[in-house]
Amino acid sequence: MNSRVRLFGSLVEIVGKSELNVSGCSDTQEVKEKLASEFPQLRKCEFLISVDRKLVKNNQRLEPGNEIAFLPPFAGG
Amino acid sequence: MLNKNEIVRYSRHLLLPEIGTEGQEKIKRARVLVIGAGGLGCPALQYLTAMGVGEIGIADFDKVDVSNLQRQILYFVDDIGKLKAETAVSRLSRQNPFVKFNKYTVRLDNQNILDILSGYHVVIDGTDNFATRYLVNDACVIMNKPLIYGSIYKFEGQVSVLNFTDSSGNQGPTYRCLFPTPPLPGSVPGCSEIGVLGILPGIIGTLQAAETIKIITGIGNPLSGRLLLFDALAMSFSELKIERNTGWINNAPKSAAELAKTDYEYFCGNKTSESSIKSVSVETLRSILGNSSEIQLLDVREPFEEPQINELVDLQIPLGEIPDQAHLISKSKKVIVFCRSGQRSKRAIEQLEKDFGYTNLHNLKGGIMAWTISSSNSPLKERGDMHSE
Structure with a gap:
């Protein structure tokens, strides 16, 4: 299964783009793990995860076509 | 008006x-x-x-x-x-x-x-x-x-x-x-x-x-x-x-x-605690894990937090429930307390020492993050030196 992942803030700099496709993941934890193994710097980051524009509290199973987003907190004011 | x-x-x-x-x-x-x-x-x-x-x-x-x-x-x-x-x-x-x-x-x-x-x-x-x-x-x-x-x-x-x-x-x-x-x-x-x-x-x-x-x-x-x-x-x-x-x-x-x-x-990691909480490194924990009858592992993360490490599954009490479930924590064994990064576990220890008189608690330095990093033998690379595995 292909999942589209949108990235925000400092995560874009780590991954090098604001959107990417991840395949073979059945839940949000797997997506997180897959990206973290490719971009180890992500392990140091805090971010919230949303699926179809809704914040997920726990690990969530993915359906085809789900849009995932990783959003870190911003410090600036 | x-x-x-x-x-x-x-x-x-x-x-x-x-x-x-x-x-x-x-x-x-x-x-x-x-x-x-x-x-x-x-x-x-x-x-x-x-x-x-x-x-x-x-x-x-x-x-x-x-x-x-x-x-x-x-x-x-x-x-x-x-x-x-x-x-x-x-x-x-x-x-x-x-x-x-x-x-x-x-x-x-x-x-x-x-x-x-x-x-x-x-x-x-x-x-x-x-x-x-x-x-x-x-x-x-x-x-x-x-x-x-x-x-x-x-x-x-x-x-x-x-x-x-x-x-x-x-x-x-x-x-x-x-x-x-x-x-x-x-x-x-x-x-x-x-x-x-x-x-x-x-x-x-x-x-x-x-x-x-x-x-x-x-x-x-x-x-x-x-x-x-x-x-x-x-x-x-x-x-x-x-x-x-x-x-x-x-x-x-x-x-x-x-x-x-x-x-x-301190909560945001901007300074280290001045308190005298005992801590152990992931290397030390690894070396004493064999003596499981003498140690208790206390995970203060929320139940759904990942990753769950099989070797470290023992007692799980989320930080917010520590006061209600403190009786489950051993007062005689060496208790290793951990969370994701070591911050919440430090708070749990402070609370248990202050309110419940514990003296046998040890904080896992760097928490699960340090554990997984040392397990995978793939130390985090600094920004600008990213690589694919």
């Missing part, structure tokens, strides 16, 4: 049926605290003043710097070196003499925040660091005040109305429902390190002011339960649905006394 001059001044509001005289009087009776008179605070202050908020508090201990002028449009060249709160009050008083201003030029901390907040109905978060953001959020939760949240990063912004109770008594999410754990120090650069588009805080700060006026007057749909995301490069807004997370809210101090004892600089 509005006086004659105010009726003329606010005529464009009075023409709006949604606001009218009644709404403008609500605005006049409102007391709003703006925390941080910087990028977000300046535009929020200027509009709230123009619109006639009756009493405005300005909390900022900082002085105007020449590098602020690119985005903090309340300040002029001859203000450089002056206190922002004082400069803001003198300029805004000329903008609208019907507004009363209070300035706070001390640094907000766990000792003074509740006192300062108590005089206000609504709080605007225009701070530039995580320690103050968590402090302000927790204080607003304890005092049941809506918090108009805004934050910025380069070309992107986040806005939400947090800790909002609607007319039916439903409570909205708090900052901790978005970000339960502060980021590691240095992992999220601020404007002074990474830069920011000058107009970005102008956009986000005015959105915060708009939400403030809506809450005061009770019109429209407040941005509660929603996190608004703005991207100036794409020139697009998007929205995430967010919900209250009671488990995460419970990790915050629940009373004035608890808040006064919470060290937010």
